[in-house]
Amino acid sequence: MNTFTANRAATTPTVRRMLNKVPEVTFYFWVIKIMCTTVGETAADYLNVNLGFGLTNTTIVAGVLLAVLLGVQFALRRYVAPAYWLVVVVISVFGTLITDNLSDGYHVPLTTSTTVFSIVLAIVFAVWFAFERTLSIHTIFTRRREGFYWLAILFTFALGTAAGDLTAEKFQLGYGVSVAIFGGGIAAIALAHYALKLNAVLSFWLAYILTRPLGASIGDGLSQSHHAGGLGLGTTGTSYIFLGSILALVSYLTITRRDQTRPEVAPA
Helix, strand or coil: CCHHHHHHHHHHHHHHHHHCCCCCCCHHHHHHHHHHHHHHHHHHHHHHHHCCCCHHHHHHHHHHHHHHHHHHHHHCCCCCHHHHHHHHHHHHHHHHHHHHHHHHHCCCCHHHHHHHHHHHHHHHHHHHHHHHCCCCHHHCCCHHHHHHHHHHHHHHHHHHHHHHHHHHHHCCCCHHHHHHHHHHHHHHHHHHHHHHCCCHHHHHHHHHHHHHHHHHHHHHHHHCCCCCCCCCCHHHHHHHHHHHHHHHHHHHHHHHCCCCCCHHHCCC
16 A cells, blocks of 8 residues: 555545534434424424414525525535534424425325325435435535435425324324324334344435424424314424424534544544
8 A cells, every 4th residue: 555545544534524414323313303303393383373474484484594504504514513403403394394385285185295205205315326326324425415415304304294294184093193103113113223134224214204204293292282182282382392402402412522423433
């Protein structure tokens, strides 16, 4: 091995760490992710209904805010917890609004939107893999990969919203049953991954998709009235509770850096 190759090999982990734009998948990751999906459901309803923004205005506000936050995220050279999770919260709201606009504004059946978003997400993954030959979130260190990553995230939220509403409302299974269905699905994926050695990348994305309808069902179950089958906490109270919890956990991770990739375990 010549000197140039040796020096390049020695510095590769550091470069990968500096350009790594997503957190490590830890217990904290999944907890915050589920809470973000819950906020996406309740915050969209809060802005749309409680504050009287209306569906169109709420979508515009969320879209503009998301564009600004994504600009900040893409400008960063490494993973920064507050910036990353703020994008996740807002993209959760915007993904929810995409489905709500189709359902309420254009009267697209939830069965149709669930099917369409499933196909679109599959296409995003296929194109991503065709260009990059990997769907691993441990290799998000180029702008193009980050673009594919956030596009996939957006459609997981839109798909999850449609699937959650489909089971809880269209099929009238209720919020509790929906939580059990999607929570059980995530548990089955975890079991398949750890016990049956299901591919790690496939396991991650399957679980990630299911956290959206799980979080949406939790949010609706907490915020909706008793008459509608919920606990009646309201969208305001539910949103504040989960936003406060997210803020506390992200602050903890910012201080401890427990979700950041270490140089010695960074992907080659």
